[in-house]
Amino acid sequence: MQPWILAVDLGNGGPKVAVVGSDGEILGTGATPVSVQIGLDGTATQDAEEWMSALLTAVSGALRTASADPAALHAVGITGQWGSTVPVGADGRPVGPVLLWADTRAQRHAREVIGGPVNVGGIAPHKALPWVRLTGGAPSPSGADPTGHSLLLQNELVDIGRRAVSLMEPVDYLAFRLTGRAVATPASMILSWLTDNRPGAPLGYVPSLVARARRDPALLPELVPTGSVQGSLLPEIAEELGLRAGAPVITGLPDLHAAIVGSGTVQPYQSHLAVSTTAWLSARVPFKKTDVLHSIATLPGLDPVLPVVGNNIETGGAALSWLREQIIAPHDGLAGGGSGIGADGAAPSHAQPSFDDLTRLAATAPAGSEGVLFTPWLAGERSPVENKDLRGTWLNMSLRTDRAILTRSVLEGVALNVRWLYGYYNRFLGQRPKTLRILGGGAQSDLWCGIFASVLETPIERVADPLNAQLRGVALWTRVCLGEMSLHEAAARVPVSGRFDPNPPDVRVYREAFEEYRRLAGTLGGLYRRLNSAGG
Secondary structure, eight states, X not given: XXXXXXXXXXXXXXXXXXEEETTSOEEEXXXXXXXXXXXXXXXXXXXXXXXXXXXXXXXXXXXXXXXXXXXXXXXXXXXXXXXXXXXXXXXXXXXXXXXXXXXXXXXXXXXHHHOOSSOBTTBOHHHHHHHHHHHSOOOOTTOOSXXXXXXXXXXXXXXXXXXXXXEEOHHXXXXXXXXXXXXXXXXXXXXXXXXXXXXXXXXXXXXXXXHHTTXXXXXXXXXXXXXXXXXEOOHHHHHHHTOOTXXXXXXXXXXXXXXXXXXXXXXXXXXXXXXXXXXXXXXXXXXXXXXGGGTEEEEOOSSSSSOXXXXXBSOSTHHHHHXXXXXXXXXXXXXXXXXXXXXXXXXXXXXXXXXXXXXXXXXXXXXXXXXXXXXXXXXXBOXXXXXXXXXXXXXXXXXXXXXXXXXXXXXXXXXXXXXXXHHHHHHHHTSOOSOEEEESGGGGOHHHHHHHHHHHTSOEEEESSGGGHHHHHHHHHHHHHTTSSOHHHHHHTOOEEEEEOOXXXXXXXXXXXXXXXXXXXXXXXXXXXXXXXXXX
């Protein structure tokens, strides 16, 4: 019986799981989608109980495809979304919906904590300084983080707040359900900005920051070092999942950190680009630093020695999903809603095309999309500007604009948005990466990888099976935590499947497009603010 690791990635779309061999090979996968509730008032929530039922289905699928022996389960590793809040009751079950990283209902309360008459991007410098000095960051004035969530539960969702005995990050909650032990780590608690993240600082919450954030210390989980063994898989949970009880479960790890291991970029300054639901650029670095103006900061890393660079583009691969599900082939019952671009040339009415269908269609349009620009700010933006009022836009459409151009413009718009961040990221690092490793669902497309290479003017290396790279990463990380391999040995087990170099003619087109793109947030920001404040 070959030992294997159960890797879980609790993303925004639902849990993905993998049966992973001890060498990092993905032996089988399973995934189950979950619903998201998005409201005009800033609501963005999920149901943590739906996570658990979806996890059961996903694990069953992974075991079946891998033909895995449950008795050979070696350990469990968990990664996923962060900056979200699960209100947990005395019985260990959620007492209300999960407040997602995109929920902005607490904006008014958050601005009382971090804002002021004199502010930069909604943040008052004198209020932010104590946070930045110790943690590297500060609560968001948009309310879209755990500080905002806590304030929402105190001031508006009061009934839920009263019944909660703990507020947990998603990865911590999932590990708690598997082990019965409620803990958090400096890595999982990043966006709470409550730990001293300076090199050599002692482990623990900073009482003065807890008070500034108006957080109840009794609701904060016990803090343990990142990469600890949280506990053993409970017998009752193991029986539900069809697994061996007693396997060690490692503390939950944010997807940012799993991507570092899963991309193999563990050397200082080695950089990766993740294109998942959101998108980001990151590397391990030997310094602590903050760029408040562009929402870039160093964060607690995989170890106390090297922090990781944190930033986030709110809409990455989700822009293509939105195009497919809401524009090209929505389930709205309207005749003719089919895509017409299926593999046989004519999809049934209301059928959604595959992502391969979409990228093949986009490849028929020219670089630059005949001058059509798309801004992927469908959920506002966090980096390189913190502005929740920004929205998605197509500019410069004409009677010639068709679905091929629209689709390519979405791919290019995400890439141009990454370039907007890339300039500030390079300045933050003090150097320009020679190559970028790319991973995530968006990296499955050769066309998109090539667009990124030309837009960023940087060679792109794609990791093998990029969709499951974070699952591989957290599985290898699990072995590191158990003392079975070093971090550099784990990185050596990450294969690269392709390289994409900038195409000089496309580079010239995208340089011109970027000159226009980089001005759009400033040009359109006032319009979006007025429209959104009016309920538009």
